[in-house]
Amino acid sequence: MTNADLRSRFADVFMPNYGVPPVALVRGEGARVWDADGNEYLDLIGGIAVSSLGHGHPALAAAVAEQAAALAHTSNLFVNEPSVRLAERLVALAGGDARVFLANSGTEANEAALKIAVKYGKAHGRPYVVATENGFHGRTLGALSLTGKRSIRDPFGPFALDVRFVPYGDADALRAAVTDQCAAVFLEPTQGEAGVVPPPAGYFTAAREICDATGALLVADEIQSAIGRTGAWFAWQHENARPDLLTLAKGLGGGLPVGACLAFGAHATTFAKGDHGSTFGGNPVAAAAALAVLDTIERDGLLAHAAAVGDVLASGIAAVEHPLLAGVRGRGLWRALVLTGPSAPAVEAAARDAGFLVNAVQADAVRLAPPLILTDAQARSFTAALPAVLDAAQKAS
Ligand SMILES: *Cc1c(COP(=O)(O)O)cnc(C)c1O
Numbered sequence: 146m147t148n149a150d151l152r153s154r155f156a157d158v159f160m161p162n163y164g165v166p167p168v169a170l171v172r173g174e175g176a177r178v179w180d181a182d183g184n185e186y187l188d189l190i191g192g193i194a195v196s197s198l199g200h201g202h203p204a205l206a207a208a209v210a211e212q213a214a215a216l217a218h219t220s221n222l223f224v225n226e227p228s229v230r231l232a233e234r235l236v237a238l239a240g241g242d243a244r245v246f247l248a249n250s251g252t253e254a255n256e257a258a259l260k261i262a263v264k265y266g267k268a269h270g271r272p273y274v275v276a277t278e279n280g281f282h283g284r285t286l287g288a289l290s291l292t293g294k295r296s297i298r299d300p301f302g303p304f305a306l307d308v309r310f311v312p313y314g315d316a317d318a319l320r321a322a323v324t325d326q327c328a329a330v331f332l333e334p335t336q337g338e339a340g341v342v343p344p345p346a347g348y349f350t351a352a353r354e355i356c357d358a359t360g361a362l363l364v365a366d367e368i369q370s371a372i373g374r375t376g377a378w379f380a381w382q383h384e385n386a387r388p389d390l391l392t393l394a395k396g397l398g399g400g401l402p403v404g405a406c407l408a409f410g411a412h413a414t415t416f417a418k419g420d421h422g423s424t425f426g427g428n429p430v431a432a433a434a435a436l437a438v439l440d441t442i443e444r445d446g447l448l449a450h451a452a453a454v455g456d457v458l459a460s461g462i463a464a465v466e467h468p469l470l471a472g473v474r475g476r477g478l479w480r481a482l483v484l485t486g487p488s489a490p491a492v493e494a495a496a497r498d499a500g501f502l503v504n505a506v507q508a509d510a511v512r513l514a515p516p517l518i519l520t521d522a523q524a525r526s527f528t529a530a531l532p533a534v535l536d537a538a539q540k541a542s
C-alpha cells in the first residue's frame with residue numbers, strides 16, 4: 146500500500162471531519178518515522194505531544210506486550226494492579242493529598258473535572274464556570290462548552306452550562322469574572338491548540354490567588370503540557386501554583402489511550418459512589434504503558450533532557466533570520482515557530498518535503514512537540530534545515 150492508495154481509501158471510508166492527511170505512517174524508531182512510500186522523517190510533532198518516548202521504545206513495547214498477554218481488561222468491576230500503581234504514582238508526582246479518576250482521553254479527563262465542578266457548584270450556589278478565549282478542552286459537549294474557539298463551538302451550541310469566557314493571560318479580566326458564584330476556572334498553563342501561547346509570568350499564580358479568595362476551583366488542563374513536555378512533570382510546578390483539579394492525557398500513555406483527572410484535598414472525595422464511571426478507564430494495558438512512560442522519564446532524566454534540548458531547538462530557531470519567521474515561543478520541547486503571516490500550511494508542507502514532521506496549528510504558527518528523547522543533533526538538524534524550508538515555503542505560497 147502506498148501513501149496515495151491509503152489516502153484514497155481513507156477519503157472514501159471516513160467521515161470528512163479531519164480532511165485527508167498528507168501521508169500514511171507505517172513504522173517508527175526513536176524520533177524517526179517512515180511513511181508508506183518508504184520516506185523517512187524526523188518526527189517533531191509526536192502524534193500531537195503524545196509519543197513522549199518516541200516510537201518503538203523497548204520499555205513501552207515490553208510493558209504493553211506483557212500486560213496484554215497477562216490480562217488486557219478487567220473493567221471497574223475488578224481491581225487491577227497496574228491501574229492502582231499508576232494512580233499512586235500520579236498522586237506522588239503531584240505532591241500527595243489527591244485522588245484519581247482514570248479515563249481514556251483528554252476530553253474524558255476534562256468531563257470528569259467538569260462534573261466535579263458542577264457538583265461542587267450545585268452544593269455551594271455557584272452556577273457558572275469561567276474559561277478562556279481560544280482555549281481548548283476537548284470535543285464532547287461538556288468539554289466543548291469550555292472550549293473558547295468560536296468556529297468549533299458555534300455549530301453545536303447553545304450548551305447546557307453557563308460558561309463565561311475571559312481573554313487568556315489577563316489576570317485583571319479573570320479577577321473581574323470570578324466571583325463567589327463561580328464554581329471553577331478552567332485554564333491551560335500555556336494554550337496549546339491556540340498555538341503554544343504562554344501567558345505572562347505570574348498569571349497562574351494570580352489565578353490561584355483569585356480562586357483562593359473566591360472559593361472557585363482552579364482546574365489546570367495539563368493534557369498537553371504535562372509529563373515532561375515543558376521540562377517539569379506538570380507545568381503548574383513552574384509557578385508552584387497547585388490546582389484543585391488537574392487533567393492529564395496525551396503524553397501520559399506514550400501512545401496508548403489514557404487520561405486522568407486528579408482532585409486535591411477536600412475535592413478528592415466530591416464524587417460519591419455511582420457519580421461517574423468508564424468501562425475502559427483504568428485499563429491495565431494503558432496503565433502499564435503509562436507506568437513505563439513515567440519510569441523511563443525518571444530513569445533516563447528526560448525532564449532535564451527536554452528542558453536542555455528544548456533550549457537548543459529554541460535558540461537555533463531564534464538565530465534564523467527570514468521574512469516568514471517572526472520568532473519562537475514556548476518552553477521545553479513544546480514550541481511554536483511564530484510566522485509573520487498565514488504561511489503555516491506552506492511551512493508544514495515544505496518541512497515535510499525536507500524530512501521533518503511539524504504541525505500548522507494556526508495559520509501563523511507551526512507547532513513542535515517532539516518525543517522527549519529527541520537528541521541535540523536531531524534538534525540541530527532541524528534548525529540547520531529551517532532557512533531552506535522557509536525559502537521553499539515562501540516560493541510555494
Ligand atoms: C488535546 C487536548 C484535549 C483533548 O484531548 P483528547 O485526548 O483529544 O480528547 C483537551 N485539552 C487540551 C489542553 C488538549 O491539548
